[in-house]
Amino acid sequence: MSLSQYSLKLISEECRSLLVRGRLDQIRQLGRNQIGFQFYTDSGRRDLVLDICPTHNWLYLATTRPKSQDPDARVMFLRKYLNKQPLVAWEQFSEDRLIRLHWGNGHVLVLELSGRHANLFLLDAEQSIMLSWVQSHSQRLLRSGKIYQPPTSMAFREQRDPYLLAAYPADGTRSLHLQQAHLFYQSFESLRLRVQRLKKELTR
Numbered sequence: 001m002s003l004s005q006y007s008l009k010l011i012s013e014e015c016r017s018l019l020v021r022g023r024l025d026q027i028r029q030l031g032r033n034q035i036g037f038q039f040y041t042d043s044g045r046r047d048l049v050l051d052i053c054p055t056h057n058w059l060y061l062a063t064t065r066p067k068s069q070d071p072d073a074r075v076m077f078l079r080k081y082l083n084k085q086p087l088v089a090w091e092q093f094s095e096d097r098l099i100r101l102h103w104g105n106g107h108v109l110v111l112e113l114s115g116r117h118a119n120l121f122l123l124d125a126e127q128s129i130m131l132s133w134v135q136s137h138s139q140r141l142l143r144s145g146k147i148y149q150p151p152t153s154m155a156f157r158e159q160r161d162p163y164l165l166a167a168y169p170a171d172g173t174r175s176l177h178l179q180q181a182h183l184f185y186q187s188f189e190s191l192r193l194r195v196q197r198l199k200k201e202l203t204r
Contacts, residue, residue: 003057003178004160005097008113011059011178012099014170016090018046018061023086024103028068029075033134035120036066039087050111051182052118052133058182059099059113061175077131078122081107098150110148123148 003011022041030036030049037048047065051058071079082103089102101109106125112118119142120133127148140149163181165174 003059003113004162006161007163007165007178008059008097009092010161010165010170011174012090012092014172014174015048015059015061016092017170018043018172019048019087020090021086021088022046023084024082025084027071027075027078027082028066029071030066030068035075035078036062036068038065049179049182050120052111052113052120054116054118056185057113057115057118058178059111060178060182061172062179063172063176074131074133078109081105081122081130082109110150112151114151121148 019039019041022039024037025040025045026038028036028038031051033051033053035050035052037050039046039048047062049058049060049062049066085107086104087101088104089100091100091102092098093100097113099111099113101111103109107130108123108127110121110123112120118134120131121129121142122131124130129142129144129146129148131144132142140151142148163177165177168174168177
């Protein structure tokens with residue numbers, strides 16, 4: 001389950017208003033495809049959660065500090081280039097599923113929240129790819145050293161707002177509701193997998 005285009009637009013507006021001009025203090029590994037970005041802003045600490053699992057994509061500001069695990073090489077690479085950097089701009093073009101985070105040292109973090117093809121790219125100041133979170137099988141050349149080519153923009157036509165985010169102000173309240181939905185989804189998936197394993201054991 002992934003955020004609709006409209007839901008992503010609404011949560012992106014909230015993240016932009018609360019994180020731009022903040023300083024990235026730490027990057028944490030929350031799961032295989034889950035990353036936490038800890039910011040210090042004028043309003044205090046903010047924890048941005050990004051989940052780019054093939055089955056679901058989430059993005060929100062956590063109300064409590066997420067539990068982390070030992071970082072892998074990808075997180076260590078991101079730390080090397082982004083830790084202690086100010087976030088100078090947050091862009092979402094054409095209300096599409098692509099978000100660019102611009103940092104004080106000229107690097108750009110690109111979030112492609114496109115369902116099962118979701119990915120994260122770190123670009124240098126010349127827009128060359130330094131890191132791809134997952135190996136891309138796209139027809140685009142998305143390898144290290146190549147100039148990043150964004151996907152073809154899709155017309156904005158999806159107006160679904162299943163989490164009713166439009167009813168809330170962009171002051172962290174939207175993220176609160178998304179975090180609750182994400183935690184519920186994770187619990188449901190965990191239960192579903194346990195039931196599957198139990199069924200296999202019973203049929204042996």
